[in-house]
Structures are given as structure tokens and as C-alpha cells.
Amino acid sequence: MGTNTLIVIANDGLNEIARDPQFGANLAAAINTFAGSLHGPEDRNVAVPAGSHANPANVIACYHADTGVVALAGGNIGRVIASRHGAWRHQTEDEKLLLLSVAARNLGYRLVPATE
DSSP: EEEEEEEEGGGGGGGHHHHHHHHHHHHHHHHHHHOOOTTTSSSOOOEEEEEEEEEEEEEEEHHHHHHHEEEEEEEEEEEEEEEEEEETTTHHHHHHHHHHHHHHHHTOOOOOOOOO
């Protein structure tokens, strides 16, 4: 199946991205930075420059396509807080809950089912 890449785009840099003929090469280079470590580290971003904008895009992770990932984005960057190999079927409610449970556990918490 290959790998997938998570990228945060700062919309205020879209004009620079659109005009920069090197953006594709810059993006590929940033993605290749993660190539040797498909499962982390999960606490770094690789900036992708475009024109005069230093970081209109940030690569936040690369994972095998069979891996489900929970990420947070804000401040023009992102962080992966959970991943689980074999969780590519995250369309199901059970798999979504499992991924969220992994995220909660990574943060030192445990999900408890809500009572109605």
C-alpha cells in the first residue's frame, strides 16, 4: 500500500506556494526527511519553504498506509499523538474509538464509556 504523509498548510502562504516552481521539490525533500523513520519521532515538523515564506507547509509525519494516526494541528504545525498499525479502517466507530483510546493512553489517560 505504500506510505502516507501528514502535512499542515498555512493558508496565508498559498500565494507563495502557487508561484514557487520549487515547491514540489521542496515538499518531496521534506517528506523524504521522514523516510527512514516511518514510526516517529512524532514530535517534529519539517518546514517546507515557498518563495519568500519560510514555512507555508510543514510535514508532520509519514506512516505506512496500514497505520491509523491521530494528530493535532494548530499554530501552523502539527503533532501526532497516537498511531496504530493495522488501523487503516478508521472509518468504523470501533476503530475510531480504539485510536482515540491509544491517544488517551499516550497522554496518561483512559477512555471511559459515557453513560446516558
